[in-house]
Amino acid sequence: MSKFPFRFAAVAVERSLIPRTFVRQSAISALLCLPLLLSALAADQRALLLGQTGWLAALCCGALWLYGRNQRRKARATLQDACLGLLEFDLAQQYVRGSVHTLQRLLGLPAHTRGMNCARWLMLLHPEDRQLFSNLLQHPPGTPETGYEMRIRHHSGHWEWLEMNLQPTWRNGKVQQLTAICRVITARKHDEAAMLQREQQFRTLVENAEDIIARYDLELRCLFINRSVSRFSELPLEEHLGKTPRQKGWSEEASARFEQECQLLINNWEARRFELELQHGQQRHIFEIRLFPEFDKAGMLKSILSVDRDVTATRQGERLLAEENEVLEMIAGNHPLPQTLEQICQMMESQQPGAMCAVLLLEEDGQSLRFAAGLSLPPAYRKLSERVTVGPSVGSCGTAAHWKRTIVVDDILNSPLWAHALHKVQPFGLRACWSMPIFSSDRQLLGTLATYYREPRSPSQEELALAQRITRIIAIALQRDGHEKQLYRLATQDGLTELNNRRQFIELADREIERSRRHGGRMSVLMMDLDRFKDINDHYGHAIGDEVIRHFSQVCREVLRASDLCGRLGGEEFAAVLPDTSLDDARQVAERLRGLASSARLATVTGTLGYTVSIGVAERRADETDIDEVLGRADKQLYQAKREGRNRVSGAALAHSG
């Protein structure tokens, strides 16, 4: 009988391709059949039975072989599907044996390779894994070992990751053989490496992010926070862990807002976005906070991820721009200068919490500064600073105006610049004062911008840049105001005498007559004309003629009251409105004007010059509402005075006027 089936079964069992239980059960069945066979052999038809038994045995072997092949295919398929392979390390012979599948399919070795010596096997391993595996072969584990990972060079050249589960086989008190079930885990290792790399990148990103990234549990205790927080908090990084924002010292307002937003996230599982103001030392920071829900594997809300971005500069920039626009609109809209300067101070203060700002303007003589705006300062201090002398060491502003540069006094109590006024300043609790000069576009000093604090303090670069920017806006406001005043002067004043010009005089006189009519008061007007002025011009020249006109305007200023209205109507013709003045009183005023003019002597190159003036006077009638009517009547009186010989006053009583 052929030994083949038995030998095959032995190999199959040895390679673990046929389950040992199946072999065991087959052997038991064969043993049970043996008595039957023997009893059959003892019978008459011995030869027949022997043949039949032979066939039966052949059939059994055939069935066994078919079953074995089937099992082997199944096992191979299973191994292939699972990317598994079987290797045997014979430690005595230092030889590695593997199924064709293992060596060919897993490692790409040629089909005929069924094994190799351990030295060659070791050379196939990655250099980093070689020593470890060599040690393993020399000191094999006595018990099964799982999850042993190593890299081996695939026949095609790339490194294949294998995971081995090692099973030692003991013989004669020694581990003789290591059976390794190998699994190709290259794809998994690549995935793991990629994931590790992604995780490292993520960590690097989180750790180096400008934003503060923090994770909170649902009781709002901090579980993680990146090191960006140290830019805004004195607490060491680990001190943040386990604490709620409230416990970390956030303000009541900020804590309440954060808790409210977290609660909304916990209720709705939706991301939140809001802004918070937090104080760090003397600095105020505005954070844009984004909260994201984080879920566990079961899909339940597990924690809250908070990404906080410092948007202080952006928000302050936006606020500054908006406030600047407001101020520029005020400037363009010709708002009164004091109001505009106050608005500028407020703008500065909103950018620098705790600061109190003031604007001081240089007086025309350049010797002192006048307090122009700064409502945040104590009223009594404002009064004290109404006029500040310009000098080399006169407080911050006086000194800044003197040297025309920024003066920073970080502590008034210890500054020699303030020593002279310490007793005056001390009661107000002001400790720091920085002053920056304000220059016009042509570098003329216009004033100073002062910033006060109640605590000793030096400005940051940003604060100085802001003050610089604000001084430029103040300069625009001041120059605009100056131009405006100049335009107004040009439109309303006579250039030679600086008296009201005709248009302005008529406009103001109209208002005056209206006021007089409403109050039922009396009102008189004077029409004045220099006598023979043409002769003065012809004789002395136009410049001297102008001198005479200016002189008479000065006479008018001296004689008339502040409440009177005076104007140059053109040429050598002047007019005045005297409110609450009767005709007789007006005539007296006119007489004084005439007298002063006629007694004046002006020096010229050809000797002294005298001049005279004729004046017509009229009083407003009760029914007169138009200034032209009254002026018309006064003009007639002037004509009368001229006719009567000049250098005289003419004014008829109301009954005879006209």
Ligand SMILES: Nc1nc2c(ncn2[C@@H]2O[C@H](COP(=O)(O)OP(=O)(O)OP(=O)(O)O)[C@@H](O)[C@H]2O)c(=O)[nH]1
């Ligand atoms: N210097 C100078 N002369 C002026 C100005 N405006 C007008 N005049 C001159 O004043 C003179 C006015 O002369 P008239 O209107 O003839 O009158 P008058 O010579 O003063 O004679 P009566 O008014 O009749 O006394 C003219 O010669 C003008 O050129 C001015 O702003 N400056």
